[in-house]
Amino acid sequence: MNPLSFQVVSRSQKCRRAKLVREQRTVSQHKLKFGAFYISALDISTANVMQSLAQEIKSFSKANLRKQCTRVTTLSGRRIIETWKGSTVQVVEETVQPETACGYVQDNNWDLQVGYIKPYLLLGSQDAAHDFGTLRKYKVTHILNVAYGVENAFPDLFIYKTLSILDVPDTDIISHIEECAQFIDQAKAEKGVVLVHCNSGVSRSVSVVIGYLMLKENQPFGDMFALVKSARPASCPNPGFMQQLKNFRPQDATQANGLGHD
Template sequence: MKPTNSSICARTGLRGCAEERKFYYLALFEHILPSPPPPSPKKPGEPCSCNFLFNPFQRFVFFFFVNLFLLWRIRIPSFPMSSRDRGSPSSSSSSSSLPGIEKYNEKVKNQIQALVRVIKVARTYRDDNVPSLIEQGLYLGSVAAASNKNVLKSYNVTHILTVASSLRPAHPDDFVYKVVRVVDKEDTNLEMYFDECVDFIDEAKRQGGSVLVHCFVGKSRSVTIVVAYLMKKHGMTLAQALQHVKSKRPVASPNAGFIRQLQDLEKSMQGKQVTIAQCQA
């Protein structure tokens, strides 16, 4: 009988291995390296865990090169020829194989580009674990900042707004969480969540606490929510709100689709102001 991962881990004490593999593949999917889940405390007489062998960044580099090696080992698949191509050997390679090979090469190229993006982001990720103060009671940051429990406690953060599709709360017993499950794509409708996110931030402030808004990098999704909050609560224009956020967090840069949604918000706010002015006149 072939031993399962759980039985192997039970014998060797590597209880976190399967969970860490899931964690890193999730990181590759999102094109960012989150810090690994904390290891379980070692009890007397318990076998040692593998976590001491590598620090988080070394484990990331290891997984990066493993995936790169697997991509290199993949063989180009054979592509079936049509009945017409079987009768003309000279055209079989140009008519059937080449389009398939080009499509395959494009897929591999995209995968390698994704891995390159991961390692580039990882270089700056290790130092981006402190949230940026936007205004009193409102912070903006990355997933690393959201995992930095001691700093969050020292900043009186009580609520965490996660704007990402695949992130679970890192400290569910210590903070109040709200998770908006969206991906960082131009066609993602983030505008539909503006009002409930504003209410969540206001509730944290009313209770005397502070809120951290974060996604993976703290660059696009979370920035869009914070900019929308400043526009709605302080009547800022899009340009004013975005400039204010960039002055506090220079990496801030919502994608083009989110910018269009913020422009729509700005137009709707201007329309309401015109209507109110007409009613008062």
């Protein structure tokens, strides 16, 4: 057996193979050239954009900037306008007509009106509780503070009880009635006078006093609310407190806690 094997290739086959190799080389060269062209075009495009941006920045004038102002409304309701002029800021107070003004506006007038509920029970705002002349005028000896974050002004001169109650409808105001009633009864037993106050003397303190009267006199909400409203016209518990007081059953609380009538 012959160890060598020979393959006979015709001239035409050689020509076809040579042509195929040349075509493959040509395609590869075109791909390389196209890739080089693509990368080069991308670099040139990026360079042009950066150069254009740099020219725009250099040619930009501050005179083309629009002047802006900032309006600020403080917690007191005061409105001011801040305007930059050069490197300094100019602050001017904005005048708002009463008919166009809206939002929170601070009332700087002191509310010293005190609601006379019983000879031993008064109702008012924190202003009354912080005014020594008013406290002396009404012979106050005890102060029930049901506000949140309001300090007691004269801790060495009066007997205080503080309950931090939030004036929000979800607050369970009824759960505080018993504790408040005990303090009010303490003042009464000591022949004293207790002032019940919150912040504005409108919602929390009013609700506590109404609840106390309902508990002690076993009277319905409507009658006790009318009594308190006549003593302090500003009385207006929030909707949540109103509903809780309407649903309040003093007889149930009396039986559960042993609290009797006056």
